[in-house]
Amino acid sequence: MRPASATSQHLEIAQAGHIIASLQLPANRAPDRREAPQRPPRAGSAETPPLTIIIPVYRDLAATRACIESALTAVACTPGATIVAVDDASPEPDIKRLLGELASEQRIRLLTNAHNLGFVGAVNRALAETDTGDVVLLNSDTTVPKYALQRLQSAVQSTPGVGTATPLSNNGEYTSFPIPNRSNPLPSPDELELLDELAGTANSGIAIDIPNGIGFCLYITRECLDAVHELSDDFYRGYLEDVDFCLRAAEAGFRNVCIPSVFVGHEGSRSFLGEKRSLVLRNLRVLEHRYRRYATECAAFLLADPLRDCRAALELKLLCNEQRATSPHVILCGSAVGREIAVRRCRQLAADDRRGLIVHFRAEGRRQLAAIFAPDGGAPQSIALDVATAAGREALLRFLTDLQVRSLEISEPNRIPGACLAQLTQHFAYELLITDSRLAERAAIGSGLHPDWTGLVERARGVIAIGEDGAAFSVSVLGLQVVRPSDPLVRPARHPAASGPARLGLLALRGSATEFRFIRALGDQITNAHADTEIIVLGTTLDDLKLMQRTNVVVTGEIAVDDVATLIEGHGITKLVLDIGEPAFGHPLVDALLASGLPAAATEWLPTPPGRGRKTDLKLQPGFDTDETVAAVLGWVVEDVQLHPDRRSSRHRREVGARLP
Incomplete structure (x- = not known):
């Protein structure tokens, strides 16, 4: 053992009189801090x-x-x-x-x-x-x-x-x-x-x-x-x-x-x-x-x-100094899910050589912050204004005016402070970005707009929806014609069929009470119907530890698009459940999971024409409550087990002795 020392030590290793290694080793005893040097006064000098x-x-x-x-x-x-x-x-x-x-x-x-x-x-x-x-x-x-x-x-x-x-x-x-x-x-x-x-x-x-x-x-x-x-x-x-x-x-x-x-x-x-x-x-x-x-x-x-x-003060100076050939496109959102969809929308804008900025509204104690950031990692990143006050709302309006913003895209209007939303829509032309079903009277075909949002929709220059589901919802439920921005084609990443028990990959995006109750109810029903089936929750919930106390539930925690392939292969996921409660139209994780090619359970907002669509998918009807959705998913899983005996218990596989395709 080296001698204890409060300072570093030099170690040399020699062989036959020749040094073959020379090392500087750290102290192996904490120095005595009671005699720390004291700061001398700074000498005054002209x-x-x-x-x-x-x-x-x-x-x-x-x-x-x-x-x-x-x-x-x-x-x-x-x-x-x-x-x-x-x-x-x-x-x-x-x-x-x-x-x-x-x-x-x-x-x-x-x-x-x-x-x-x-x-x-x-x-x-x-x-x-x-x-x-x-x-x-x-x-x-x-x-x-x-x-x-x-x-x-x-x-x-x-x-x-x-x-x-x-x-x-x-x-x-x-x-x-x-x-x-x-x-x-x-x-x-x-x-x-x-x-x-x-x-x-x-x-x-x-x-x-x-x-x-x-x-x-x-x-x-x-x-x-x-x-x-x-x-x-x-x-x-x-x-x-x-x-x-x-x-x-x-x-x-x-x-x-x-x-x-x-x-x-x-x-x-x-x-x-x-x-x-x-x-x-x-x-x-x-x-x-x-x-x-x-x-x-x-x-x-x-x-x-x-x-x-x-940082915010420097960002403001930098933005004021920029010579912009075109005005930035500003997207308003009010949740973590809406933020991810807004980031994807900005990528679409960037593909058309248009710059996108995001204003994310969030509550922080008594404050209602409007955090302004560029999704590409550039400035701004640190500007946050308290729009719960009149001064904060005026500051946001002045900021957007100084940026020469000509148009806004508004998603999740129900999550944007009402006074701020009214002020912005009076001063700027805007479009609506459909990211969830909150604009509808009910999540049912033909229910139409909720009365609270009729005026907002009528004054909008247009309605935008990312992906097929958002467009189908807008047409069938809201009765609105929408514009669908072009997206880069994503090649499906096919995964080989997994052997062993059926494993449901269940996407949890919002961490809501609805999601938590659904997962718990589905876990109970699956345990009673087929004990070997497992649920892999892709995301976070209100209480991850509570769910993971169940023998058939695993919670991955927060995930990114790049994690999808690894999680599917690592957990041997055989089917996906994408709709729990509130949909998230255009969310990158939804599209990444669909691109996996695995059978998926999702809401069918428009009837699929005969001969189109995959028979292995589960089409959930709009307006299904938790019990109806759980029953439909349970029947879908049981059907899978019956068709694939290798996904039953090990005892059953030994009795059958054969794997069906």
């Missing part, structure tokens, strides 16, 4: 202290060149700033040549390591040779806008108690934009300059405390360095050493902040490539051993998301 930009370099010539060139431009605009590049024994001759030329021209100061020390060792060497002023640790796959360093330094100096500061980025974990905690695409250099300029206008003078800074572009004050010293060498070769440094800084009384008025581009994972996963897992164990509360603090930060308003 002069701007020097700023050193430290760039460790190992591989990837293109990314390194782009990084250093952008940093040189930014340094020229930042008084007192210099660049220190560390050649960490790069294996690429072109990188060595580039660094040598820049050093000979005195554009950078170059440190060269005889052996590869990893990110931590390279940074610590540069820190040891930088004894004055603040520093910025900069990854070699970043792109720095022209005035980013100058404004980052100014923001830190005007914010009390800062130890580390991190700008916004496309790929910066907490500080990622537009989608946080995701690697968003790297913008072009011109787009980065614009984002940085707009961030400076939108979020001037703001600093948001975060659990830890992010090392792609980490500004560290001299006071923090003097108290915390260097990066820990427990984090061999990099990843999470920046987190450890920031947590030690917090223990010493310093703040870790995000400066959302600055934006720096970051490509990410260029130096380590495929090694990232193993490095993160290794170093995460070290981090969790030292800071037991860190995971809880991160979870609390993600839940609160204090950077949302800053």
